[in-house]
Amino acid sequence: MSDKTILLKTFFLGFVIALAPLWACWASTPADSSIYDPGNLKPMDTSTSLKVGDIAPGFSLPTISGGSVSLDQFRNTKNVVLSFVPAAWTPVCSQQWPGYNIARDIFEKLDTVVIGISVDNIPTLHAWTQEMGALWFPVASDFWPHGLVAGKYGVLRSDGVSERALFLIDKKGVIRYIDVHDINKMPKLEDLIKALEKLGNN
């Protein structure tokens, strides 16, 4: 092996080893660095015509686990919390479902299932929810026809994302609680749980 080859090989090896810790730095940066911050948004951009006491509009949407989820499948068996979030990879949204994830016992004790809905497509939702850990509830894509279900519930904003909205639907399919929330803020968990507790186990 010539001196030149030794020099080049050593240089290359040094370069690779030198960059290794740098790569490790990127890998160890907190995961929320991947979140896109759109800044402070108009708190609400819609006004739903649905009200407490109305029959919840039916739907069937594809989920990230490969199947589909419909409101009908929980009729007479579970209360349903529909959690519309505006968009994947944005602040607040990226923490709201992980919050519901660790509150699983509370929801289950109240005979309730959560359905997460976003207007993002399945691959995006798949990648995004991977960052959250394993979610126990179905995550549905309302991507195409774009925002159809968000539109039915009156929470599709003019820029194509949904409001941050919660609809609590009882086992008979009746809407019992609506919280179309400031898009920039996290709804308090206890407000939702209190509404659920009011339902009892009817």
Added chain:
Amino acid sequence: MMSMRIVSAVSIFLMLTVAGLGLCDTSKQISVNADILADLNFNSPENLADKKYLGLSDGKNFKLPQVKARLLIIQIFSMYCPICQRDAHAVNELHDLIQKVPGLRDEVKMLGVGTGNTPYEVNVFREKFKVAFPLIPDDNFAIQKALSDEIRTPTFVVVKPTAAGKLEIVLTKVGEIKESGEFLKKIMEKLN
């Protein structure tokens, strides 16, 4: 001639490796204003055992310099934060390690501040991860006032309460601690 070239090659190798390590910033730093932090009012823990652990007298509120400890590890977390959830095991382990070292448990205390969290939400986190050290809510993001940048959870701030009712910032860390033993070692260095 050949040996000189090998020496040059090895030098380049070492220089690049050191340069690479220098570029590595594994923990994003944050600057904390000790005076503002010392002056913040927090809700006292409701649990009497937690109050006793922190050395707080009865009262609804407290300030951090009142905590009886040589070092206080403040974990800024959120119940909603998936990274905090993932790191909960390591943070609990850190607390266990401190409790197990004779003498250390009275000198190094831990406190979790649930930023943007209500008492209910903090309680969900406590119960889910069986957290044994005090967690308090910070519904109004009060702790943000003491930080130079927007809070990224989890963030750890280690402070030294002083007799003059002030705080000295001894260590900050943004992101997961992952290795509780390593993190404790860094904290121990600050005790000496």
